[in-house]
Amino acid sequence: METEARASGGTAVDLPTLELRSITKRFGGVTALSGVSLEVSRGEVVAIVGDNGAGKSTLIKSVAGVHSPEEGEIRIEGELVRFSEPNDSREYGIEVVYQDLALAPNLDIATNMFLGRELVRGPLQILRKREMRRQAQEILDEFKIRVPSVRATVRTLSGGQRQGVAIGRATHWGKRLVVMDEPTAALGVAETARVEAIIHRMRERGLAVLIVSHNLDQVFRVADRIYVMRRGSLAGHRTVSETTSNEIVSLITGLA
Numbered sequence: 001m002e003t004e005a006r007a008s009g010g011t012a013v014d015l016p017t018l019e020l021r022s023i024t025k026r027f028g029g030v031t032a033l034s035g036v037s038l039e040v041s042r043g044e045v046v047a048i049v050g051d052n053g054a055g056k057s058t059l060i061k062s063v064a065g066v067h068s069p070e071e072g073e074i075r076i077e078g079e080l081v082r083f084s085e086p087n088d089s090r091e092y093g094i095e096v097v098y099q100d101l102a103l104a105p106n107l108d109i110a111t112n113m114f115l116g117r118e119l120v121r122g123p124l125q126i127l128r129k130r131e132m133r134r135q136a137q138e139i140l141d142e143f144k145i146r147v148p149s150v151r152a153t154v155r156t157l158s159g160g161q162r163q164g165v166a167i168g169r170a171t172h173w174g175k176r177l178v179v180m181d182e183p184t185a186a187l188g189v190a191e192t193a194r195v196e197a198i199i200h201r202m203r204e205r206g207l208a209v210l211i212v213s214h215n216l217d218q219v220f221r222v223a224d225r226i227y228v229m230r231r232g233s234l235a236g237h238r239t240v241s242e243t244t245s246n247e248i249v250s251l252i253t254g255l256a
């Protein structure tokens with residue numbers, strides 16, 4: 001892992017890692033996002049909260065390149081980008097852990113970790129399976145994610161273990177920004193604590209982290225700043241140290 005390179009590398013500029021300006025996304029007659037602007041910088045954990053259907057996953061998928069917004073700008077360290085598929089955002093060092101995880105259940109853990117980015121050798125592009133397994137194990141060990149074996153198929157894992165694999169993969173490949181949509185919704189207490197520890201480490205490494213969570217206690221534990229979404233728009237934006245969960249709840253519900 002390139003821990004040092006991440007921590008001390010990057011660009012000299014102080015531009016936000018990710019900046020969204022007035023993003024609007026419609027699905028037929030439904031406006032899922034309306035003029036949403038936000039930014040996330042290196043070494044910062046930013047949370048997005050809001051009720052079901054507020055547009056959080058749509059916003060994340062727009063950053064990932066799954067959706068193409070009709071209006072607005074996405075900037076990565078100041079550079080205007082236009083992603084039309086997830087590979088485009090990956091090239092910019094952005095990794096996303098989706099709400100539905102997007103792992104291949106019938107493939108083993110190591111294969112999932114390197115899906116679409118397989119290590120190969122020689123002109124015949126022979127898969128370096130043993131090396132991929134070794135590295136996959138190293139990633140899991142680093143984040144203390146316990147699984148029976150990297151050869152185990154994802155289908156046989158518990159929800160928490162799957163989440164661990166998805167987060168391990170994102171942390172390994174995400175050189176700039178890691179985005180997580182409800183990473184602990186399906187997890188128990190100990191597993192949730194482990195994921196939160198991983199988030200703290202991402203921040204220490206100088207990554208930018210964007211997390212969607214319904215768990216306000218968690219948001220207050222891990223995040224530096226909070227954006228509140230309501231019905232596709234931004235209802236407010238607060239610094240964690242200067243707000244309370246009561247205030248955030250009233251922004252979420254619109255009942256001040």
Ligand SMILES: Nc1ncnc2c1ncn2[C@@H]1O[C@H](COP(=O)(O)OP(=O)(O)OP(=O)(O)O)[C@@H](O)[C@H]1O
Nearest residue numbers: 027030031032050051052053054055056057058059
């Ligand atoms: N692919 C799609 N096609 C049509 N409508 C969609 C699509 N994806 C999302 N929507 C709509 O956009 C709105 C926002 O959905 P989104 O999934 O972003 O909400 P969310 O904030 O992530 O909710 P949750 O907390 O339940 O995950 C909803 O009205 C939803 O029905």
Ligand SMILES: [Mg+2]
Nearest residue numbers: 056057058099
């Ligand atoms: Mg969602």
